Amino acid sequence: MTLDPKLLEVLACPEDKGPLYYLESEEVLYNPRLTRTYRIDDDIPVMLIDEATTVESAEHDRLMALVETEEIAPTFDPAA
DSSP states (O other), rough: OOOHHHHHHHHHOOOOOOEEEEEETTTTEEEEETTTTEEEEETEEOOOOGGOOEOHHHHHHHHHHHHHTTTBBBBSOOTT
């Protein structure tokens, strides 16, 4: 199941308050600035810093390639 688009519009990283990438196929929200993923359990984003997973460089590259390939937009535009 896909996360509600209205929910995605307001989701931000709890640590740096920046936008995230929703990687539906991976069931995570990804913050490339902190190289951190937030899992999604039963269609509920787990937005707790202590529950986040920091990814290694190779995994960051893989996730960003997925973002580029699938043309995934960030949850919001911080300049807006």
